[in-house]
Amino acid sequence: MPALRGPTTYDNEPPRNPLLKVNAKVPFNAETPRSALIDAYVTSVDMFYKRNHGPIPVLDDSDRYFVTVGGLVQRHLAISMDDIRMLPKYTIVATLQCAGNRRTAMSKKRTVKGVGWDIGALGNAVWGGARLSDVLKLAKVPEYTAVTEAGGRHVEFTSVDVCKEENGGPYKASIPLLQATSPEADVLIAYEMNGKVLSRDHGYPLRVVVPGTIGARSVKWLDKIEVNANECQGFFMQKDYKMFPPTVDWDNIKWPSRRPLMDFPVNCAICSLEDVSSAEWGKKVIIRGYAFSGGGRGIERVDVSVDGGKTWVEARRYQKEGVPYVSDTEDCDKWAWVLFELQTEIHPPTDIIVKAVDSAANVQPEKVETIWNLRGVLNNSWHVVHVNNAAKKISSNL
């Protein structure tokens, strides 16, 4: 049977919410506007950021669609939607983030290559589906396996889409086998987003969700799951989504010298204000935003300064009011963002700054220059909003 393939043209794209901030029309790449990010703890499907490398596949979940499971496993399979739905269903709340989130702030310092993302290339959703570890058990790979008997160490996901970067081949990526087979790593073969059937933009009918890992590994429109000896050799694993030191430029880049990005660092941003805002002297402003970290590390706290970094106050979490402090990880936002809030008097002109600390005491770097990299990935520098004096402006108009 011939493998399913996505379209090569953009004639059949799905409808999109016009409120999205479009950063590239083809392939369609759009982010959530700042204010919409903090509208709700769970981002709505239509406002969730869209990150694509080709036209959106047109698939159905009929008998024609199945996912093959193969490679270095004892039992090769072709799994239909019915097979997937018969496995135990898990739902997890997980924030997916494009590694290029907050790239524009990095490119202001020095040009970087990539789609220009402000702070909205992420979203928090409730994902429903089967655990990848359960799917792999069907192929006779037991839970918590780092190496299969045949030497498999990585699980590669292949999409049905068509990417220019893969010379017309499909998008693909891999994760370590141990992560794939560990139930608590919560890697899902998802068919639901926020309680509804996946939309086409988000991978209908089946996608991978790898929580705590850069979005690029959560392959959509799934065609193949393969257990391999080596990590995926695709473009997006080997020649993209790697982080280089500031000294490396396009002339001296050596792609094999770096590992593919997987886990990501602690980050936070203010969503209730634009980067240049105005407020009246002495009045209260509401500072709201998101904070999260990779690898299952929760957020320990978010610090806010309204005087350019001289003094700091801890923000309040507001999405889960009444939830008491508990130290067990399942209650500590393992994969999901934290929304924070601080209402405070402000004396413009000034800078409002936010920085978060994760459960491993990792913090964000102060200056974007120190982490600048030519692909503009993983900008997690302090988020700064400059606030001008609104009152002054008015009085000068009198």
Next chain:
Amino acid sequence: MPALRGPTTYDNEPPRNPLLKVNAKVPFNAETPRSALIDAYVTSVDMFYKRNHGPIPVLDDSDRYFVTVGGLVQRHLAISMDDIRMLPKYTIVATLQCAGNRRTAMSKKRTVKGVGWDIGALGNAVWGGARLSDVLKLAKVPEYTAVTEAGGRHVEFTSVDVCKEENGGPYKASIPLLQATSPEADVLIAYEMNGKVLSRDHGYPLRVVVPGTIGARSVKWLDKIEVNANECQGFFMQKDYKMFPPTVDWDNIKWPSRRPLMDFPVNCAICSLEDVSSAEWGKKVIIRGYAFSGGGRGIERVDVSVDGGKTWVEARRYQKEGVPYVSDTEDCDKWAWVLFELQTEIHPPTDIIVKAVDSAANVQPEKVETIWNLRGVLNNSWHVVHVNNAAKKISSNL
């Protein structure tokens, strides 16, 4: 049978290497001098930092010594040294670090409470012993258990020593049950350090080694292992080894508002130079040091600047020459430090600065002020060495 107890006086301390830098005599707390840190990839037992909260217990490994395993498990046990030695033996290379490492640099900004440690409150050793997950299997707790049938979620370790902070009771700490029962978390009940029987200072005859976690959880002179519903309520879990924001002082501290520190952040330091050094203008200097991160995250790279942060060069790893790049975690210094080196021309007066990046792209903060905390824990700010012009000094003496 009465529980074993350590001595209450300091009359029977073991002999120590006089080259150690003693930060407190009773309890004995001493660190490795800078130059000795980089003498070898594996730190020698006598030069390894010593961190104690009371007199060193006097124990033997005869039939009188055993460790009890109890709490919310199906089978209670008393395990002798022979029992431990009959379990499969594992050796891991792991760096242990006191959470107070690099505290003195923090206290220079504002007073903090705690033993004054320079950059040597850590060491890298080869630990040999049984896996805690195998010990717990004897008590009928299977591998990869997050909660036992009786509701156990934490594994508490109790020492035989006597601590002032515990009002004469023993030192204790706990880790999550899932970490304790996951073989790849490599938690050991160790009886060997660098291929030899543990020394008294390092926990003879049995100690816990929790790699990737602050040293305070690797309990020495082990008396009890207990599976409990809640995390350990001991002093060093609840009223110490927590990280507070810079705004919290001894007047307004609320201990329950923070989680006990476990995993630690990315860090590095220069060991081949003192904080104020001198060198000749235009001559080459050798910059050597260590870098490591917590939670099993490897070191991605170490950046060095010899012009106060204007330009950066990547350092070379030197402890494992000839090991080719591989992406599999077992070859990526999961629990162990990386030693780095850079030989470069220097133009004093100037500052030499180092900063590391871990596999999750976490970086170190530039300024210690931004992470200052009243207990002075987990200082991982950029390490700066000021270099004066040696030649100038000489010429002014002519």
